[in-house]
Amino acid sequence: MNDPSDRAVESQAAHASHHKILEVAEMLFARRGFSGVGVREVAETAGLSKSSLFHHFRNKVELYEAVLARVLARIEDRLSPTLSDDERCRERLDRWIDALIDALAEHPTTARLLLRALFEDDDRPSEPSAAGKDLQATLGRIIEGLTGILAAGVEQGVFRAVSSAHTVQTVIGATVYHFASGDFGAELCGGSLVARDAVRQRKREVKALFHHGLAAVPAGAGAGGAT
Amino acid sequence: MNDPSDRAVESQAAHASHHKILEVAEMLFARRGFSGVGVREVAETAGLSKSSLFHHFRNKVELYEAVLARVLARIEDRLSPTLSDDERCRERLDRWIDALIDALAEHPTTARLLLRALFEDDDRPSEPSAAGKDLQATLGRIIEGLTGILAAGVEQGVFRAVSSAHTVQTVIGATVYHFASGDFGAELCGGSLVARDAVRQRKREVKALFHHGLAAVPAGAGAGGAT
DNA sequence: GTCTATATCACGATAGAC
DNA sequence: GTCTATCGTGATATAGAC
Numbered sequence A, B: 001m002n003d004p005s006d007r008a009v010e011s012q013a014a015h016a017s018h019h020k021i022l023e024v025a026e027m028l029f030a031r032r033g034f035s036g037v038g039v040r041e042v043a044e045t046a047g048l049s050k051s052s053l054f055h056h057f058r059n060k061v062e063l064y065e066a067v068l069a070r071v072l073a074r075i076e077d078r079l080s081p082t083l084s085d086d087e088r089c090r091e092r093l094d095r096w097i098d099a100l101i102d103a104l105a106e107h108p109t110t111a112r113l114l115l116r117a118l119f120e121d122d123d124r125p126s127e128p129s130a131a132g133k134d135l136q137a138t139l140g141r142i143i144e145g146l147t148g149i150l151a152a153g154v155e156q157g158v159f160r161a162v163s164s165a166h167t168v169q170t171v172i173g174a175t176v177y178h179f180a181s182g183d184f185g186a187e188l189c190g191g192s193l194v195a196r197d198a199v200r201q202r203k204r205e206v207k208a209l210f211h212h213g214l215a216a217v218p219a220g221a222g223a224g225g226a227t
Numbered sequence C: 001g002t003c004t005a006t007a008t009c010a011c012g013a014t015a016g017a018c
Numbered sequence D: 001g002t003c004t005a006t007c008g009t010g011a012t013a014t015a016g017a018c
Helices: A004-014 A016-032 A039-046 A050-056 A060-083 A089-106 A110-121 A130-155 A164-180 A182-189 A196-214 B004-014 B016-032 B039-046 B050-056 B060-083 B089-106 B110-121 B130-155 B164-180 B182-189 B196-214
Strands: none
Touching: A016 A039, A016 A050, A016 A060, A016 A110, A039 A050, A039 A060, A060 A089, A060 A110, A060 A130, A089 A110, A089 A130, A089 A164, A089 A196, A110 A164, A110 B110, A110 B164, A110 B182, A130 A164, A164 A182, A164 A196, A164 B110, A164 B164, A164 B182, A164 B196, A182 B110, A182 B164, A196 B164, A196 B196, B016 B039, B016 B050, B016 B060, B016 B110, B039 B050, B039 B060, B060 B089, B060 B110, B060 B130, B089 B110, B089 B130, B089 B164, B089 B196, B110 B164, B130 B164, B164 B182, B164 B196
16 A cells, blocks of 8 residues: 555546546647537546546636646657667657658647647737746647757758758648648548548658758759759 | 719719628638638628628628629739630740739738638538639639649650649639738748738749649659659 | 525526616 | 626535445
């Protein structure tokens, strides 16, 4: 009973509702955004009453931030193993993209949640809560990883002299936006975006585009600029 | 007085509040989404009472759809001139990207509004209102234009054999997402995304990436795949 | 930890005077 | 076309019994 692992199991069991709530809230917030979801709906979908939920999370924004923190942590766990320096930049970029797309495809709500959070972030400029700071820090680390890969590639001359920041933006657009585009993207691409084949094709298309798009040109060999 | 142009002026004056409401609503909906904005806030920011707003727009969703319709129309006006067939695909793509970025940068609320609309679209699957159908049709035409350019380029062999649909997604990500990323993107890129120089750099970066990324490889000349 | 009951408030929308 | 006043509902959050 005083074994630490018992404590962990106990605590896990005690927080079973906790996890259920987070799961449900993640789905709902991704679908309808922060203000589009009521805590009552979250609670009852998770199988509790509203008041019980307020026992687990002090208020709605705390719940929201907990959801975001879990999602960002999941992504960081996927991404950090790809940051080992002992590889060439092109391969590191490929692995980073693969890992991010895997993370986004595995939990289909993630992409939308992230973009929504990005949008709703600078609505409330006043609230630098501790959890909020933590979220920003995690996000910063994730972005730093990609920026590092790109900057190194440029410095080593294996990538063109692109702006790392702008390329980061484009990578995010190519990955997060794609998996957040929902019905629109599904209709455009002709089927579910998270089906196994669709995910594999997305990886191929994105990696190929950046492969060709970032590759340093051998000098004097512009891509078709033969005017 | 019975001159037709007088009628136009009269009607314009009569609908002055109309335009003001649309302007305010566009800003607020872009910032906080459909459910994050109350009609009271829209009305009072526009300088009227809530009831007066309901005289101009029957209900909240009608107002929302009017905002979206105006935004999409603005974009289509910018984009359709770039669809003339008498140019090579690479130039057509460049002009399309330039026009879209111009539209997004000129009205900074547009990008966010569009992405939000995309997300909130498949929340309510039940409501095929006339205005909603119209929005979808406009969006469809816009996307069709880009798809046409890409497909033609692939068919003519000036682009690699990419998936048009996936490339459309990536272009949207590189443009709409970028200008929707707000404070996050601004911090990443080191300044306002809609400043003149920032817009010009974004155009250059995006066009260069797709220029190199889509260019057909001369056969046997993989982009650095010299393993 | 979970519940019922309640407080308080803002929401979308309408009625009707001017 | 604009307003005040109001209706009905659902929101977040709390109090307190079990």
